[in-house]
Amino acid sequence: MRRTFSTSLLAASLLCFAGTSAMAQQSVAFPETVFGEEAPIAGEQYAAAIDQVSYYDSCGMSCGDVAMGCGDCCMEAPHDCLWSRSQLTGDWHGHRSCLADCGITVNGAFTQFYQGPASGGNEQVFRYGDKFDVWVNMDMGKMGLCEGGTLTMHAVDWQLGQNAIVDATGLAPVNTAMLLPKVGEPTFATTSVQYTQALGGGYMITAGRINMLDLWATFYPEYGLGLDGFMNTSMILPLNVIPSLPLVTNGAGIIKAGERGVERALLVFESQSSPTTVGMDFPNGVTIVGAVRKYTDFFCQPGSHTLIGVYATGDYTSYDTSGWIVVPGSGVTPASKQGTWVAGYLGQQQLWSDQCNPARKVSMFGYIGFSDPDNSPYQFTTSLSVEKFGPFACRPNDRAGIGYFYNGLNSDFQNTVSLVTPIGDIYGGEVYYNAEITPWFHLTTDLQVIHPAVNANDTAVVLGLRGKLAF
Template sequence: MRRTFAKYLMLASLSGWMVTTAAAQQPGKFPESIFDDASQVQNVSYYDGIASDVSCGTSCGDFAPSCGDCCGMASSHNCLWNRSQLTGDWYGHRSGLAECGITVQGSLTQFYQGPSSGGNREVFRYGDKFDLYLNVDTGKMGLWEGGQLQIHAADWQFGQNAILDATGLSPVNTAMLLPKIGDPTYAMTSLQYTQAIGGGFLLTGGRINMLDLWQTFYPEYGRGVDGFMNMSMMLPMNVVPSLPLVTNGAGIIKAGDRGVEAALLVFESQNSPTTVGMDFPNGVTIVGAARKYTDFWGKPGSHTLVGVYATGEYTSYDTSGWIVVPGAGVAPARKQGTWVAGYLGQQQLWSDPCNSKRHTSVFGYVGFSDVDNSPFQWTTSISIEKFGPFACRPDDRAGIGYFRNALNSDFQDTVSILTPLQDLQGGEIYYNAAISPWFHLTTDVQVIQPGIIANDTAVVLGLRGKIDF
């Protein structure tokens, strides 16, 4: 399972051609009929089993051909390079299980990444992320209608990562944050059941992986294994410390034809990626979201308002309330409750009339948080991604974006005892090349002004290889 990127590149060169097929399936999604907007999500649905929208290998140049000129012929799914997953259909067993309501998908993502200059330490590190998903449709199994069980059965990271080498307040590798940052860990990070109760409403509950839940709202963003790698490019960092990445929770979701429209969820406030049980040691976190879908300029878009309130006690960065304990140092003050509020917007700018998979989208957010408890006063990001940058490479994707994480003054004053801090800002650019339907190779560059003033600007280079099996 553990291969070098040199072997990947050698394998690609020996193939002699690039096969352009459907984008890798997105694990962790709910069914298209319940959540997803088919006009925005152009890749093959996770619940389509082994379905694949295979394009022909004809060279069409850099411009879109007339509809039907190039992609009318489908290559054989049995060919190794045309499969949507490396291991294929398991002699019909994979598609047979899917017809019976059991869908299995896995991936191995390898990273080689590090600061080439600046940051905390100039070192490159190699690490791996193994993900295995199991989804069960109770209706297809002949049990009862409207039930979906989503299991992130294996969430395993091993090797090393460059998150702390670059700058910890803007993680340069989102995927390697789970299950635990810094240490090789293995866990089942999601065991979530969802039941449709009519009228577009669904009840959901269980063990929830926040990155998987995030992908329910924005399926194109890929949990850091397909698109941008820096967490600040995908979601507001203001959620720290109120929203754990893996925890237990339950709530109600309203879904329409185009996706999630509203949600009200309640979670434990503690992060428990490798433990089970519900003991609520620090209150609960309540999350509410409302989403409006639009069609500006005839192109799909959405606008989401999110609010988070945590009832527990958190460290206050207002040092005026700290107590000096003789012989024992300083006892930080605690504050009851903390909040986060944010807006997220997404808009498609362009689409290929001959190939709906090819489109350009802009995404941005702004988030605000309680300055007493969060390191961040506000955060923001704006990015543009193109899916299918070239007509005959519809499965490639590329993106460029900018983010800024403004630290609150109390947090800066507190940490300045050790080292002066400043706001973080930076940009990221990537190109994800589909070597085959089941193997994508990404080059990634991040330039970040670090939070520690004494550190030079971090230039973080990365390679990412993802195999869907």
């Protein structure tokens, strides 16, 4: 039986906060990437301000010493005003920096969404929802516990309100962030508690409770989570991983990282999704994921190419109705097939960068994925997008993007669902503009145009607003 989290653990999670999954020992950064490009820049600016401030008082302790017991020594840097700080709550009178010096990084975000189909789709209705996320990253070496160890947690993953995923078209989710912890209902969970230990030579082992969107952000920090860039899941990652790879599950594996990020990975996961429970009972086998990534520098611009393969050993519903059993008076019993697979390619290429400000750049991202035709809704999926970070010189922390996706459905899946209503392939595009109102608050306008799966529905024109507050 699966065990539910205790009330005490939930309370502890609220106090702990959380940082995105990180492998700091191998230059694989998680916490900063959650907040887009502006966080590292703001961090450097703040560090420069810190250098001009003395953190000593009459007790003779430094800020690092304060974190170990002298709570009155740290003071807010004089240059950290409300409208220029990178996070709303600032440096907590120096204590946030003290914690970071001691190996504990805390970040949080409160993101609000107002989104819905203006026309077409399943239903024309706008819905309001929000996400409250807190991440923590603990560097065990700096904490004096275990050199090369890192504990990362997505300790608060709290979904409130409603979303427009089903209103638009469910097979191309229009709001990635609202997929977790559960779609369609207010949910609180701790979706990631992951320990990583560096072994040397760039290799590391990792194990624990894993949030797949956080894990995805280790490979592509600019594209994951749906809090800063594109909102539609089809623009961020291949949906072919359904049903083999759960969004929240337990797993372990080995990863090879280099100076530019993850290079190789072999991971094994529990095949069931456990967003609000501990899991650990392996009711349907395991999922094995392997990935190899090659970094390039075409025309002196960085890029990467990734091959990924997934195989799940469990039993999954077969959409080939010839094997289904019809029981008079009791309905239909679908057939099942053991094992399912996914294979895909992902490419990322920077097209341009500002020589005076490398954070201003144009980047292209695309993928194509194929899956088992017997038990996956998707036969193949593909996407291509272009984003500009700092679209205007006077707006260096804004970002904008435009992209197209195509989700081809398996013929057996189409035939099965068409017994109820005729369906076809899903394709569409998205364009967004993310504007920095203050360094800690960004407002995104988003437009998605999607040809829905249900043939009877008109093309969905989905409008959305997203406000993200980093605290």
